Amino acid sequence: MPADNKRPDIMSLDEFKAWFVSAIEWSPDVVSEEDNLFFDLGMDSVGAVDLMVGLEDAVGGGVILPIELLLEINTVRDAYLQYCALAHLPPADGAKR
Amino acid sequence: MTVAPEGDVRLSPSLETRRLQLRMLTNDDHAPLYRLSSDPDVTFQWRFRGTTPSYDEFLKQLYPGVLCQFVVSPHGSQEVLGLVVAYNADFRHRFCHAAVVMHPKLHRRGLGIEAFMGLARYIYYGWDFRMIIMETVGIAFDAFASGEQAGYFTVEGRIRDQFFYGGRYWDGISVTHRRDQFDKVMEGPVGRLLTPGNKVLRTKKPAPRAAG
Numbered sequence: 001m002p003a004d005n006k007r008p009d010i011m012s013l014d015e016f017k018a019w020f021v022s023a024i025e026w027s028p029d030v031v032s033e034e035d036n037l038f039f040d041l042g043m044d045s046v047g048a049v050d051l052m053v054g055l056e057d058a059v060g061g062g063v064i065l066p067i068e069l070l071l072e073i074n075t076v077r078d079a080y081l082q083y084c085a086l087a088h089l090p091p092a093d094g095a096k097r
Numbered sequence: 098m099t100v101a102p103e104g105d106v107r108l109s110p111s112l113e114t115r116r117l118q119l120r121m122l123t124n125d126d127h128a129p130l131y132r133l134s135s136d137p138d139v140t141f142q143w144r145f146r147g148t149t150p151s152y153d154e155f156l157k158q159l160y161p162g163v164l165c166q167f168v169v170s171p172h173g174s175q176e177v178l179g180l181v182v183a184y185n186a187d188f189r190h191r192f193c194h195a196a197v198v199m200h201p202k203l204h205r206r207g208l209g210i211e212a213f214m215g216l217a218r219y220i221y222y223g224w225d226f227r228m229i230i231m232e233t234v235g236i237a238f239d240a241f242a243s244g245e246q247a248g249y250f251t252v253e254g255r256i257r258d259q260f261f262y263g264g265r266y267w268d269g270i271s272v273t274h275r276r277d278q279f280d281k282v283m284e285g286p287v288g289r290l291l292t293p294g295n296k297v298l299r300t301k302k303p304a305p306r307a308a309g
Binding site for chain 1: 115116171202203204205206207208209210211239240241242243244247249286287289290294295296
């Protein structure tokens with residue numbers, strides 16, 4: 001993922017944190033990018049489902065978050081990075097998002 | 098032949114979920130499952146509860162009482178990520194038991210729920226069961242406990258301090274996932290777990306360059 005992301009349709013980290021708080025039901029009112037989803041925010045398997053679906057929705061809803069990306073997510077920052085990766089990866093088979 | 102209405106992912110015998118395939122158990126899966134069953138992070142919460150049966154004994158216990166069971170793998174791969182099992186079916190009273198075991202690297206990632214929902218869809222499609230019962234241990238239950246509030250299941254029974262792991266006693270917990278709960282949760286985020294989507298192209302790691 002390019003570090004100098006300029007795509008207007010992709011959230012900045014601050015925008016992502018605001019989105020996280022509003023879109024993820026179990027999120028506290030404020031999150032830090034360093035927050036560990038499991039230990040600091042108490043994410044369990046059910047919360048992980050919410051996050052998976054939320055990230056897919058954030059990039060249009062039609063794309064599958066791959067298992068490899070999912071396993072990279074431990075902190076809020078990780079979630080943001082994988083969101084960015086998901087937004088940049090081209091759909092397979094020429095499918096549209 | 099699928100007789101479900103087109104586009105209704107709730108009524109389908111499909112064994113494909115969004116990220117996973119539930120596939121038939123083959124001889125090639127026995128050794129990976131044996132290793133998984135004896136993984137320290139799995140064994141105390143699964144069938145053998147920390148004991149180390151021989152490989153032959155493991156195989157003998159793999160099928161008795163099973164209604165259906167499937168290896169959990171990623172799409173397009175035979176990698177063994179886990180196993181979902183429906184067992185001890187009671188056709189008179191219309192229920193069965195189910196269990197899910199996943200590789201420890203996948204714990205708390207939501208993939209166990211995705212695998213379970215794939216199994217539940219298959220069960221509710223094929224049998225007129227009213228409920229699926231799961232027996233679990235407090236130490237494992239913690240990983241999905243919020244599902245009760247979210248309506249995924251109902252805790253029906255709890256035996257206080259039934260099991261001893263990690264230097265303390267944990268409750269034994271019985272939960273039910275009823276057909277109406279399945280229908281209801283499929284309308285929320287969980288429903289997405291069973292819908293197809295567009296895969297993304299993954300960048301392959303470059304092959305190692307030959308020395309010299």
